[in-house]
Amino acid sequence: MSYKHTIVVKIGTSNLTQPETRKLVLSTINSLVKTLTKLRQLGHNVVLVSSGAVGVGCSRLKVKETPKKISLKQAIAAVGQGRLMHVYDELFTSIDQPIAQILLTRRELMERSCYINARNTFNALFKLGVIPIVNENDTVAIEELKFGDNDTLSASVASLINADWLFILTDVDYLYSADPRLFPDAQPISNVDSVQLAKLQVQANSTGSQWGTGGMLTKLTAAKLATKAGITTVITNGKYPENLIKILDGEDIGTKFGAYLENDNARKRWISYGLLPTGKLYLNEESIIAISQKGKSLLVADVIRVEGNFKSFEAVRLCNEGGEEVARGIVNYSKHEIDKINKNRLDNISQLPTCDGYETIVHKNNLVISKKNIRL
The missing domain is CATH 2.30.130.10 (PUA domain)
Structure with a gap:
């Protein structure tokens, strides 16, 4: 792993919080923090796209289920985002790794000058040795300009910074031919090339966990977006963040989606993935x-x-x-x-x-x- 990569890691609510209490799973977060810091120490540029703000906000305010009203959901996300970033800051600081918070909406990526400024900000943070932590700016995003799920956001960020790898951490080990919780005979899929991905038909659940917004369909959509931009994408189990280093070293863990070899230039990636x-x-x-x-x-x-x-x-x-x-x-x-x-x-x-x-x-x-x- 001598080549230095630009890596985007997205972790979902199902990995970050307990399903019943919505409290943070600190053991998983701590393992994630150590792994990302190790990658940074190896010379890689690392970005974390983190879900969990709404779930953590619901836990903090003792709200029993995710509200449907957009203004209330945005308010709860604002409460949860502060708590989530506090935990990240404490854990990263304990091992002397600086982080930065970046909140995005589609609006920032739709205007060309803002798109370029955002990319320049990421590059400046990389030069400073900082790990940016990204989330959608739920507090101000209007419905028409929302990414809607952090899988799509992670693919957009990966395209923005011309990443080499996108890791989507979820609650299953692989992409399966069907939901293994509903279909016991579902088969795991280890490798998918660009031609197979375009034709891929799986019985993927369109909804996420009780507190999350993305199911397997959003992850497949994110993989299609990222691979078309020339980014190798992996879906793997977020309970074991340390596997990221093993995957970069060549081990087959999770489902790997091969990148298109002919990817577009920066402006055309902006047109494809930044604009609505x-x-x-x-x-x-x-x-x-x-x-x-x-x-x-x-x-x-x-x-x-x-x-x-x-x-x-x-x-x-x-x-x-x-x-x-x-x-x-x-x-x-x-x-x-x-x-x-x-x-x-x-x-x-x-x-x-x-x-x-x-x-x-x-x-x-x-x-x-x-x-x-x-x-x-």
Whole structure:
């Protein structure tokens, strides 16, 4: 393990808290702290994405179940986040490892300048020898801009900092062909390459634990996001954080998802994973071939239908006629402006103030193909 990696570790509520009392499992947290510090001492850049704030807040306030009302849940998360960070700070300080707290919402990653600033902050902390601890900023996040679960957040952070590894720690040893608690004959899956992941069909539970928000489906989604960004991803049991070092040394523990060898540059990763699409553009077969196989920009005449109420320079999904996403991109025109353009009279574009008369709706530099093998 001589090569120095950038590593993101996500640990779930089911590992951090006891299911009945929601109290923190200090033995697991202490083992995690020691492992992450050891990785840092070996020269790796380490980020921890930690769940547990809502569960800990419920325990502190003696709330019997996670509230559904968003404002109450955010208030409880604020209480729990303070307690959680206090525990982390005490344990990391006891072994002389500095940490930092970073709270994010999608808003910080959607604006390009904020995205770059966030990445620069992580890099500065790495140079200082600090382990950043990340959580979603539940206190201020609005529903439309929430990550929704820390599995997705961890994949977004891993893409942001161009990580080499993403470890998703959960309450099972492997990804199984079905939920082993419900299907005793479920089979463990050790290795999944990028082609297998795209086709993978498992009976995955869509809900998490009583106090968590992510089930196995969110972990698979996170693995797909991360591997497409060139990040090797592992799902493994969070009861044994020390296994992270063994996995980096080559041992097969948990389910390993191989990274795509051809990953996008930083700007295209931002478009893919930082932005939240606000509309859809439907394309014909010829247009899809032009953008996916010939590397062309998307022109006004290529769009056969438009959905959503997006503004210029926002992200949209590019779909085939059946509605399947084939790419994402940043549009030069708003929905209102596109509606004004007559496909047979491109001279109308010159009357629009936004883009100086360009007939390009999405420039190729602002376009990311979502699927390599597209069904037309």
